[in-house]
Amino acid sequence: MKAQYARKTCVEVDNKSLGAKTDDKVESPTSSMDAGDKAPQQQSIPPKGDGLQRFTNMNLTDLLFVEIFAGTARLSKAVKELGVEVLPVDKTSARASQIYIAQYDLTDTAQMEDFMEVLEVEKRRILAIHLAPACGTASKAREKKLASWAKKGFKIPKPLRSAQKPMGVDGLEGLDKIRAETANLVYAATARIISFCVQHGIVCSVENPENSLFWLFPEIQQIMQSIGGFSISFHNCMHGGKRKKLTKWWATQGVFSSLQSLCDDKHQHAKWNPIQQGSALQFPTAEEAAYPHLLCKRIAAVLQQYAITNGALVVDTLGAQLSTTTSTSQRWILDMLPKGKKLKPLVSEFQSYSFSWSTHHRSPKVHHFFSNN
Numbered sequence: 001m002k003a004q005y006a007r008k009t010c011v012e013v014d015n016k017s018l019g020a021k022t023d024d025k026v027e028s029p030t031s032s033m034d035a036g037d038k039a040p041q042q043q044s045i046p047p048k049g050d051g052l053q054r055f056t057n058m059n060l061t062d063l064l065f066v067e068i069f070a071g072t073a074r075l076s077k078a079v080k081e082l083g084v085e086v087l088p089v090d091k092t093s094a095r096a097s098q099i100y101i102a103q104y105d106l107t108d109t110a111q112m113e114d115f116m117e118v119l120e121v122e123k124r125r126i127l128a129i130h131l132a133p134a135c136g137t138a139s140k141a142r143e144k145k146l147a148s149w150a151k152k153g154f155k156i157p158k159p160l161r162s163a164q165k166p167m168g169v170d171g172l173e174g175l176d177k178i179r180a181e182t183a184n185l186v187y188a189a190t191a192r193i194i195s196f197c198v199q200h201g202i203v204c205s206v207e208n209p210e211n212s213l214f215w216l217f218p219e220i221q222q223i224m225q226s227i228g229g230f231s232i233s234f235h236n237c238m239h240g241g242k243r244k245k246l247t248k249w250w251a252t253q254g255v256f257s258s259l260q261s262l263c264d265d266k267h268q269h270a271k272w273n274p275i276q277q278g279s280a281l282q283f284p285t286a287e288e289a290a291y292p293h294l295l296c297k298r299i300a301a302v303l304q305q306y307a308i309t310n311g312a313l314v315v316d317t318l319g320a321q322l323s324t325t326t327s328t329s330q331r332w333i334l335d336m337l338p339k340g341k342k343l344k345p346l347v348s349e350f351q352s353y354s355f356s357w358s359t360h361h362r363s364p365k366v367h368h369f370f371s372n373n
């Protein structure tokens, strides 16, 4: 998702945030439906039996996954592996590598409006939107007793919020006050984007630690209560993480239920103890902020299934893709083969696929298939 793309479809959008485009997107096959906002209103759950589903007549490669507060954007990378176009968004691209981050600061009013316009233009082909608002100021880890480190003279983070004061405890000042207020704007932006998704029938998921005070933020609590939604919990260690971190994954639709998984304590966990880095303490919560790769793969698989269930076509060969795709075939004819994973290779990468069972908290071990062949 880069500037040329933005010029094609988001003419009103400030291109500075989208950077330079060099590759694959010409025009969404659905953009004509978006013109003048004549697209039929989507419903949260597609009605059964009428033959028209959310992604009917669209290829998986026509769809767009939006990851907001993306950080390392690992989830976007995993979804991109499916051939789905991705739009990872964050204030900075500092934590991400080998993926383009659209830089929007959603605490800035003008940039938030620009971004909402992008969503408005793209809404018809959005597969799902995921938000991972920073939980640093809402973290229960701040309440941990770290007296022994305090005695040694280390600065210990203090609670910035409480269940009674989820917008910030009284008496905050300096950097703590700024951090809490900035996070409040992030949470308000999150609530607005959830509301947008509900309005347009787009799957929206939100992740934070189960015990994060984010879930008690008034606008978040209000919208979750009004929607109801679907909430699951899992320990990250059950999806490839190092630590027994309890994560809550809330969504507007019940598409993530298979990820519910609590730790069976049949494996080792890395410790939560802070590590001394020079004169400061390094907390492992920062390390745990990036989603485990296995979790990302599983979420991508869930989203792929959701897309297929809602009528999206998955094509395995270039021939099949060209016969069903309108958006890229013209470029193919013009010998302007896009880069990336948009088009299938002329010759399939694999001869066949094998399926195997695996324990829940680990990636499938496939090496014995190779050794047997």
Ligand SMILES: [Zn+2]
Pocket (backbone or CB within 6 Å): 235, 237, 238, 243, 244, 263, 264, 265, 266, 267, 269
């Ligand atoms: Zn575990």
